[in-house]
Amino acid sequence: MNTIPKTLLTRCILAAFALTAIAPVATAQTFPDWVSPCGTAIGGADMGEKTRLIRATAALLPPSQLVPSDVPGYYRLSAQTGGFTSIFGYPLVPGVQFYGEPQMSPNGRAGYLVAPDIIVTASHGQFDQNAYAIVFDMRPQIPVGGTSCQPPDFDHIPAANIIFPPHGPVLADFPDSIPSTITDSRFDYAAFRLTTPRTDRSFLRLRRDGDPQLGDHHAMAGHPERLAQKLSKDVGFVGMMTDALGSRPPTVVPRYRNYALLDGSSGSPLYNLTKGFVETSVGSPVGFGCMQFDASTSMPGYYSFSNVCPADAAFPGTYTSLLNMGSIKTFAAEVPAAELLVTPLQDVIQVIPFGGTLASTSFPYELRVDGRTTASVDYSASVVPPAPGNPTLLSMSSSSGTLLPGTSATKTVTVSSAAIARCGVYEQSVSFADTTHNFGDRIKHRLEVGLTDFQIEAPASNRFQGVASPYLPPQVQYTLRNPRPTAVRVEVSTTAAWLRIDGQSVPPSGTLLVGYDLSAQGTPGDSVVITMALDNAQANALPIAENSANLVFSDTSRCHNPDSDSQRTEAIVLDKRDLTVGAEILALVPEAATLDPTVSTVNVSQAFCVGDIEVSAGFVRDPTLNGNGIFQFWKPDLDLYLINPAGLRAQIWDGAAEPSNWPYEPGVYGGYSITSLRVNRGALLPPSGSNLDTFLNHPAAGTWTLQIADQVVNSVRGMATHWQLKLKGTPGACPP
Template sequence: MHKLTQWAAVMATALASTSQAQVLIEEKTTEPVKVLSELDQRRAEVYQWYLQRREYNPNEFTEVIYGADDRRDVYQVTDQALLDFAQAACVVVNRSELVNNGNGTYTLNTRVWTSQGGTLCADEPFRGQRQIGFCSGFLLGTDLIGTAGHCVRASDIPNVAFVFGFDQRGPNLDPFLTVPADNVYFASQLVTWQLSSGFDHSLVRIDRPVQGWRPMPIRRSGEVSLNDPLVMIGHPVVLPKKIDAGGVCKDPRPGQPWFSANVDAYGGNSGSMVVNLNTGLIEGILVRGNPDFTSSGGCVRSNVCPDSGCPTWEELSKIAPFIPHVPPLGLLVSPGGAQTHVGVVGGPFDNIPFMYTLSNPTDSSLNYRVTISGSAPFLINGATDPVLGSIGGGGSANVHVTLAGSASGFPAGIYSATIIFEDLTAGRSEERMHILEVGQTAFEVTPDTGLTTGGPVGGPFNATQAYTITSTRPTPVLVQVAPTQNWIAVDGSAAPLSFTLNGLGDARTVTVGMSSAANGLLNGLYNGSVLISNMTGGQGDTTRTVQLDVGRYTFPSTDTPLPITDHTTINSFITVPEAVCITDVDVEINITHTYRGDLIVELTSPMGTTVRLHNRTGGSADDIVGTYDDSSFPPDGPGMLADFNGQMAAGVWRLMVSDNASADQGTLNAWALKIAGGTNCPPVAFDDYVEVAPNVPSMLTLDGASSQSSYDFVIMSLPSHGTLADPAGGTIVSVPYTVLSGGAAVRYQPGPGFVGDDAFTFAVYDGQWSNTATLDIQVGQTTVVYDFPMDTNPGWTLTGMWAFGVPLGQGSNNRDPTSGYTGQNVLGYNLAGDYTNNMPPTPATTTALDLTGVAGTRLRFARWLAIESARWDHASVEVSNNGVSWTRIWDWETMTSVSPTSWTIVEYDIAHIADNQPTVYIRWVMGPTDSSVTYPGWNIDDVQILGILPPGQSCVADMSSSSDPFDPGYGVPDGQVDAADFFYFLDQFVLGNIAVADLTGSSDPFDPNYGVPDGQVDAADFFYFLDRFVDGCP
């Protein structure tokens, strides 16, 4: 059953005002609604609020683990600072989940986590742990607990409790299920609350002061910064407390109520505190995220995406609204987190000296004491004695950590010390751990991918994968790279390879491929690996897999994973280098996507044949994972994989995935081609595109492939605006023409003064004919003709609420930006909010742009457009070459609303309207709009008009700066016409050098062939050069 279908009834109640929820229910609910308990309904309601990130950006991606899974149970964490932070975290529960035993204890009514909209996969982290509650919270004062606004509202106060210490005690040790009363507190008052305009917070006063658990301080000034290290502490899926110290701030959104980070968050993490490790202060509350799980292989598991986002991250409500309501706690120590100091035996060591800042946020002075203990020889303020002092209200003091001289005598090992900061006035303390690594070794290996390849029985197997191994410590490390199978080679040998990396940053690249033993393998699939080991005994050991498919070529994708978002199309490409004649193709696909009935998947070969693998079948089932072949897992069609048989495999293959409905999204994780080949199919010629300079000859390479050892390129048609010459022959004057000596290049000479598009066609012949390919030529380089960076007002005609200036980041949904794509200014429709209802088409129009002589004109600009579905509201871009008649070059046509969180660069071809026109106008149109629901509308920046400018007058006779063949300036123009040019031309004329001396087909200035090369060197060329020599340079 679809996981959202199970909660459709709850969604309909909790999100009745949300159009997305209605879409999910109306379009995709096909199964009976599951009857949920009161607690499950509460959990489902909270989870759907957590997913309201989709309201903020309908194009978001559905991932939850960013890179490696950084969540750890409390018992797995040794950093005392993180353990101190974790003291403040609690789980938010219903009172009905607690039993008062009447003896100062409570029993927790938990359940075992084995399903999440389906049975959990056996390897899902934390499977089988206990669950309780529906959200996370954190202690801010003696009797104040913070959480998300969608977790606790005014109506929830009588029913909500908070439980501290719900922690896993070991790998197989559940939390205590009977807990003391000091672990359990009941909500008594809602202090402040908001759940709108991006804010999502709730501050609750509890029934009595908390005993035995430490509150956490909050940021009281400034804001989080980009890439600040973060730790999130809470209860994902309301499991025992998890500490995730692997996140960073990805988008601080200054001045806005929330920011983004790549923390590993789930529903149930809603309300979790997020602490800045640079300051030790709470920055925000985890409030919004994406669906957390996906179905795979008949079970449910966590989604994973890279740390760089998919395409963005989790959302956290900033802590600032709590400031007026939460009294300062006392002594603050920054930075937070453990510190590591690394060096060789005898030193030196990095990260020394190290400074802590102690600050007093209260109005009264406080007394403090700093002490140190442990095996590492650290000093505080130069000694091991306690440091005592006082700090006045609002003041601060610094404490310096250094190493004693004895550190140089420590043998290789890892040593630690704990520094304890005590607030003697408030009676609270914080700890920071310092770790001294002496003579330790470690390395990292990139990339993470294995090697997957294949080929015919007997070989050859040409694919390789290079790995870079880099030392991450200053102590030299001995590395061994060892194949586990004799058919695997490292740097060409099947024997283990050993080498030493000499200190931090030293690196070596090794190449993994197939050994000669692979040529003797029988038809079949072979698996092995390469072991990369730290032979010095430190960190870094890892493995890279190797798979060889004998009898079939395997070509995996290298540009995946790619996000699949609503109403979008993505393309992934595989370039096949092998000239294999296809006898059979299988296609491995790995797509995770809820509701796979949304998807169309098509494969297109280099020859242009397209087969539809998946055609919106499967309904509400999740994911497409398997290997397509025409027998056991055939494509939906139209088309069969056999349609590729007989074609040449070499070239670029394209996999297209389109999502054709709302709500459900996913990932193209990977795909691969598995091709069986023969030798008797036609060759292939590949289309190509080049840019060349005006007036001068250029060598153009022809691209094709054949399964035969030799083949010829044949010119099938000539260019319209220039000439072709064979380097081994002369000017090509008729077609078909076979390039001599098996050549794969021709010389192209554009016509004098010509700029624009030209083309010719060619084919490959090896006993059979290939297709006919086109080589498109752009004569002249595309350049920026007009540039409007919006640093200053461009002075365009603005109507309605169009304006130039700094956007204020206001409006609905994800709001306007707060600056331009570059710089501060934009041209936008209502810089302070949304467009209006019932508005007519309202343009912002450029001044007249003179594009006389410009060819290949294109429009490029940065776009931030938030708009309702094209069913209701409209936006467009139009171009005119007279200011009266307009051509629409882009129109908002998507049938879902969009509200971006970042800028997009777009580019449109306007050559058919603007080329060589003296008065070109461009306008951006907002509207018309309907009578309800508005969005922030247009914001544009960095507008550019691109095109090919006409060439300057050429100086044909300027050929050389020297007449000496041994001079570096021989054959290099110098901007003037003199004797050196004459004698250089005379040399080339005598040699019959067509590339230089073939200048004209006639010496008569009134002949149409005057100045047009004819493929031969004769008297006409000599007299034409004399004319140009007498003319000199313009």
């Protein structure tokens, strides 16, 4: 069976598209992408917000392409293509998603209402709001009295769905009018007014405060590949990312996965269906999606496609790509808001020990109407009842009223833990509703009472090394910390007989368990250092291999933090395969064979028989003789000698014997100049051999000496910086 290669491309959403081929994904994953927003596609729990998103999103098209239709009161899209049959010039297999659907002409983008009289879109490409007509409802719909979805008729677009220019003024054009302190092309938003408000349509709120949360549902609406309006599904929020690129100060932006961006997606909103905010929108030049083309086995030269993005190291296990990198909050501050503004929108988390005192019991919330708008807003405020069986945490008088433009009201929520009888997690929300525009915000208060947890600070290395005792390092230390105001007991256990925990050995029962009591965070005793060492007799009996064991850390309390694991495992390793010792030299190597060589020694304290050996050393040119800053040594000048503890001496490098075709190791050797050299018993040896076999089957313990000589008197004088000796052991004693 032949394997058909897959091509993975990254598409930049630009006025002119740029294509970059990248390596195929080894573990490709196909995600659902766009659906027609009609019928069951907009059903489910988020139906109301999906409908709002669909109705608020429009196609922005050149007005010259909209001409009167043959039916009065309708317009025809004069610039249409023959149908959706290819992407990037890749012919598509008939039957792929949306195959054959009519396409609108190029030079368009998407936009969306954020107030009855304000449209937001992408600003790139010499943005001019009067270069676009705004066309709503270019989507399939179920006709009145009908039962099935019908595609939009590009030849009969109702005049009521079109807003022709001239439009009102531009309110914010990023990056053109962005404050100079944060100038950067990764901001790609524009907002402009309409001359006539569209009060017949819902609008979307821009995110102005707070952040999305894991578990929120998101969707995108737009006109990918210039098709009739589509709705994306399963767009996943994976976390907040700090963007420190460009000349702006660092900003935190949301990161998403599972979405496809195609030609015409610029300006499409990504909408948080759960919270009711636009979190970002498609911009240029960093907005991109990843598309995989799969060659057809039945139709050579034709392709199907799927949305596949490479794995992202910042968010393991996810497939992510970026939308508009500039935080939409910065842009939103420049755009008048028609809706009720509530601050702060962040959820509140309070942590106390059982019977403890709350640091704060009152939380004020400001309800405000933007002074740049002209209409008042009706509101209501109330506490949401707790879940059945849970105590009441919050109190606030329910109220409602009307706020005029430029006015505000403060509502204060009081938190009490008096009704809590046991440790656990307790949650209750406060609700603020904009009853004029049908928006609502719920802010969660979470009270964690008597929960325990612990943190493990692992050492820089979890490895012991050596062929025999004494092993290095002598000990490895872990630090346990209590991050909470409730004391916790953590037990550490292992079944490895060669390990000791704070001097205690594994008992005959086979499991060593040591308990540690940590006091409340911020008090004496809230952390402890645990020392791991080796039982040398047990370790010496282990095979000459990499030996590993587990340390198990367990919270023994009954109220462990549900957001973390109560039992965690840390691996610890004893690598008996080899021993590495080294020394710093930092000495000039004298030129001429008549001078004494540079000498350096290392000590091996472990008693074993040498089974393999390797020597490495580092060099620079003498900086006093080479003002050009290229501090390297010439390899042909070098002679290296090694002497073992018993006095055996062998020349392990003979630079004069090295042939011109000797294979250099990439990244280590470069022509004749050298900054590091490694000599071993493998393939990379001069033809005369390294003579390292001289030291096999001899005892390792004692002082090893390296002698370095420069046999050639020339202008390339060198300095030795350091060297290392790597030894492997063999089982049993050395032969006589």
